[in-house]
Amino acid sequence: MGLMHRANSFITRHLPVKLARCQLTRPVASMTFDDFPRSAWTVGGPILARHRARATYYAAGRFCGIAEDGLDYYNAADLRALSAAGHEVGAHSHAHQMAPTLGSKALAADAERNAEALAPLLDRGMSSYAYPYGEVSPRAKAQMGARFATARGIRSGVNAGLIDLAQLRAVPLEHRRWAPAEIDAAVVQAAAAPGWVIFFTHDVSESPSPFGCTPAMLDYTLARLSSAGVQTIPVRQAMARAVFGGG
Numbered sequence: 001m002g003l004m005h006r007a008n009s010f011i012t013r014h015l016p017v018k019l020a021r022c023q024l025t026r027p028v029a030s031m032t033f034d035d036f037p038r039s040a041w042t043v044g045g046p047i048l049a050r051h052r053a054r055a056t057y058y059a060a061g062r063f064c065g066i067a068e069d070g071l072d073y074y075n076a077a078d079l080r081a082l083s084a085a086g087h088e089v090g091a092h093s094h095a096h097q098m099a100p101t102l103g104s105k106a107l108a109a110d111a112e113r114n115a116e117a118l119a120p121l122l123d124r125g126m127s128s129y130a131y132p133y134g135e136v137s138p139r140a141k142a143q144m145g146a147r148f149a150t151a152r153g154i155r156s157g158v159n160a161g162l163i164d165l166a167q168l169r170a171v172p173l174e175h176r177r178w179a180p181a182e183i184d185a186a187v188v189q190a191a192a193a194p195g196w197v198i199f200f201t202h203d204v205s206e207s208p209s210p211f212g213c214t215p216a217m218l219d220y221t222l223a224r225l226s227s228a229g230v231q232t233i234p235v236r237q238a239m240a241r242a243v244f245g246g247g
């Protein structure tokens, strides 16, 4: 890792862009899917339903209706169906480029393009955002933190105490580094704080991409949350509870 990259990571970690004191009196969880491959809905949806869990699907407009690198991505009908089932559609940029590589104008234009592309398919605007590849910079945090209610990164950990709404922490649920003990630890930590634990993954398949998970992994995580008494709700609703209280 180069010096500039390390310096940028340090500044991003320590810059308080949008901090809120966690008001939770009971723990809460969010399950999130990035990009997102169709299987996150077609395979993941029934598993979520079985656990009475509602998720956030972060959609990048460029992926709508396409297949790429062996993955089928969501289509317009999927967005409508999952919204109707009570899940949230979040924003994930349109072009799916790393936010720090774009200038301010390009970053704003890309977010706007995504909003315009998906608006006809949604009942409400997208207020939750996830950084493509989890890549952030102080400037991207300031910009996306101002535009969206929340922006989710990929720094692992539970959101508790002072929550950074411009870079929410999230725990990976990835086939390439599946570690049930880490899932268990995150659930225990969220229950104890009490805090808000967010998981992130991509496709859900018996033979997932390295960044996706199997149905069993998703089922395991949701079961751990249920048995710890942690409700799984979309990011938008969890944010409201964490920031404004009320459950």
Ligand SMILES: [Zn+2]
Binding pocket: 034, 035, 092, 096, 131, 132, 133
């Ligand atoms: Zn992505």
